[in-house]
Amino acid sequence: MELVLWLYGLDYDPAYPVVCFDERPCQLLNDVISPIPMKPGSCQKQDYHYERQGTCCLLLAVEPKAGWRLVETSERKTAKDYTRFMQRLAAQYPQAKKIRLVQDNLNTHTAASFYKHLPAKQAFELAQRFEWYYTPKKASWLNMAEIELSAIARTCLHRRIGSIQFMDQEVSQLVKERNANKVSINWQFDIEAARNKFERFYNDIITRN
Numbered sequence: 784m785e786l787v788l789w790l791y792g793l794d795y796d797p798a799y800p801v802v803c804f805d806e807r808p809c810q811l812l813n814d815v816i817s818p819i820p821m822k823p824g825s826c827q828k829q830d831y832h833y834e835r836q837g838t839c840c841l842l843l844a845v846e847p848k849a850g851w852r853l854v855e856t857s858e859r860k861t862a863k864d865y866t867r868f869m870q871r872l873a874a875q876y877p878q879a880k881k882i883r884l885v886q887d888n889l890n891t892h893t894a895a896s897f898y899k900h901l902p903a904k905q906a907f908e909l910a911q912r913f914e915w916y917y918t919p920k921k922a923s924w925l926n927m928a929e930i931e932l933s934a935i936a937r938t939c940l941h942r943r944i945g946s947i948q949f950m951d952q953e954v955s956q957l958v959k960e961r962n963a964n965k966v967s968i969n970w971q972f973d974i975e976a977a978r979n980k981f982e983r984f985y986n987d988i989i990t991r992n
Contacts, residue, residue: 805928813945850965862896
């Protein structure tokens, strides 16, 4: 936890951008009965019946201090999808010495995924673009990508979207707007705040030792 918080507290450095990555599964739902459009004095009406059209997944990386994000709508979140997305992410930072990547402990979130789907030389070169930082188990809230995914969900995913193509269209438009406005994330939970909040856990560690 403290390592991630230390990373968030560093000054912005374009040579070592701090980027948070996460994934969000989404259901694809169609209306069975077309909604009744809103009109003066009456809101839109939507029937409770819906038709399930499968699922998809949003892969998201956000650079909180720069106010920039990259999002991809994918059918799955396999090692192959992770590798493809990391190739796209690395290409966005050609001048960076290292991309400091914050992510959770999912088993696909390692350089091993690269070696499964790329030639060894290419996998090694891609892995060297990143410094890996993992949020503790059961503490994914430390990943600022969750904040960005929540913002997208509140703005875009609160309604029925029936196809992966329409999902990609809607999310891409929202991301384009947020990037144009350089919407950043103001993270305020630092190491001192963590030590105060979780003091009893620190004391437990001292007692056990």
